Amino acid sequence: xxxxxxxxxxxxxxxxxxxxxxxxxxxxxxxxxxxxxxxxxxxxxxxxxxxxxxxxxxxxxxxxxxxxxxxxxxxxxxxxxxxxxxxxxxxxxxxxxxxxxxxxxxxxxxxxxxxxxxxxxxxxxxxxxxxxxxxxxxxxxxxxxxxxxxxxxxxxxxxxxxxxxxxxxxxxxxxxxxxxxxxxxxxxxxxxxxxxxxxxxxxxxxxxxxxxxxxxxxxxxxxxxxxxxxxxxxxxxxxxxxxxxxxxxxxxxxxxxxxxxxxxxxxxxxxxxxxxxxxxxxxxxxxxxxxxxxxxxxxxxxxxxxxxxxxxxxxxxxxxxxxxxxxxxxxxxxxxxxxxxxxxxxxxxxxxxxxxxxxxx
Numbered sequence: 001x002x003x004x005x006x007x008x009x010x011x012x013x014x015x016x017x018x019x020x021x022x023x024x025x026x027x028x029x030x031x032x033x034x035x036x037x038x039x040x041x042x043x044x045x046x047x048x049x050x051x052x053x054x055x056x057x058x059x060x061x062x063x064x065x066x067x068x069x070x071x072x073x074x075x076x077x078x079x080x081x082x083x084x085x086x087x088x089x090x091x092x093x094x095x096x097x098x099x100x101x102x103x104x105x106x107x108x109x110x111x112x113x114x115x116x117x118x119x120x121x122x123x124x125x126x127x128x129x130x131x132x133x134x135x136x137x138x139x140x141x142x143x144x145x146x147x148x149x150x151x152x153x154x155x156x157x158x159x160x161x162x163x164x165x166x167x168x169x170x171x172x173x174x175x176x177x178x179x180x181x182x183x184x185x186x187x188x189x190x191x192x193x194x195x196x197x198x199x200x201x202x203x204x205x206x207x208x209x210x211x212x213x214x215x216x217x218x219x220x221x222x223x224x225x226x227x228x229x230x231x232x233x234x235x236x237x238x239x240x241x242x243x244x245x246x247x248x249x250x251x252x253x254x255x256x257x258x259x260x261x262x263x264x265x266x267x268x269x270x271x272x273x274x275x276x277x278x279x280x281x282x283x284x285x286x287x288x289x290x291x292x293x294x295x296x297x298x299x300x301x302x303x304x305x306x307x308x309x310x311x312x313x314x315x316x317x318x319x320x321x322x323x324x325x326x327x328x329x330x331x332x333x334x335x336x337x338x339x340x341x342x343x344x345x346x347x348x349x350x351x352x353x354x355x356x357x358x359x360x361x
Contacts, residue, residue, distance in 0.1 A: 004064035006075030074100035113348035116327030120315030125179035127314035135279035141305035169193035172230030232259035256282035281308025
């Protein structure tokens with residue numbers, strides 16, 4: 001069996017740290033195991049392997065039976081590539097989030113799509129809370145001031161606040177969004193809100209003292225902080241756009257660790273520059289890796305702060321990498337043995353969606 005993996009090149013870091021399992025060098029820890037069973041395991045790096053019509057990615061996808069890719073440095077599997085991938089039976093996301101795959105095309109071609117559900121939910125939820133705090137407390141400009149050798153406290157504190165007594169809302173209250181709400185409880189926020197087409201069970205909502213708001217414009221208008229924790233699909237692409245940003249509280253903070261394309265990149269940059277948003281933070285970009293001239297790299301609010309962007313790593317801590325590497329191996333073991341897969345991992349089964357995480361269908 002031919003298995004194709006699109007990972008990223010870790011270079012020296014991966015050589016020095018074998019727990020960087022999501023790299024080309026360490027191959028999700030699968031190399032020796034697959035080799036011992038006689039399978040062909042092709043691993044490509046992020047840049048030289050997957051780009052362009054003549055790339056090795058497109059050459060190998062033609063006869064690969066299994067494709068493995070991370071959501072952090074994805075190999076984008078389009079409908080056009082599905083037409084070429086005549087032998088493809090299984091796509092595995094080493095992590096959570098399979099929007100780099102045309103899921104409708106997977107349904108049409110009866111290719112199963114699985115991900116390692118839950119492997120990075122704690123990691124991302126922690127990153128969300130960190131991002132909220134660094135925006136609200138105006139941390140990045142304060143640190144940059146220290147690096148410059150300056151010390152003008154008033155320039156920082158003029159835009160620094162407490163999280164206590166603020167209204168925080170999550171768009172999406174699934175595995176990650178709910179964990180964010182749990183972690184915000186000790187901060188004594190004024191109120192915790194959520195927007196989701198599926199209501200939380202009554203006991204779960206009560207446990208985090210969260211109130212559901214069913215109208216999105218009404219939801220954002222009530223929030224001091226909005227955090228995006230929903231999958232990217234047809235219903236959420238461009239969800240946060242110029243029109244919706246007009247309904248945000250002036251000076252609100254926005255955190256997005258879900259998918260970059262959920263937010264209109266130019267609308268966000270304009271809202272930050274105008275002060276409609278005080279800050280935007282996250283680790284997801286509409287194109288990954290982000291181009292060097294991507295507006296989110298350098299955008300600022302009127303006080304020259306408010307940017308908390310980092311590369312896509314919130315769900316790829318060493319702890320998370322161990323979980324998703326083990327999960328990929330388990331999925332492959334089940335596939336090879338013809339055993340049932342863990343239902344929570346199945347995004348697309350044989351010719352149909354098996355989850356509602358990618359919208360109501």
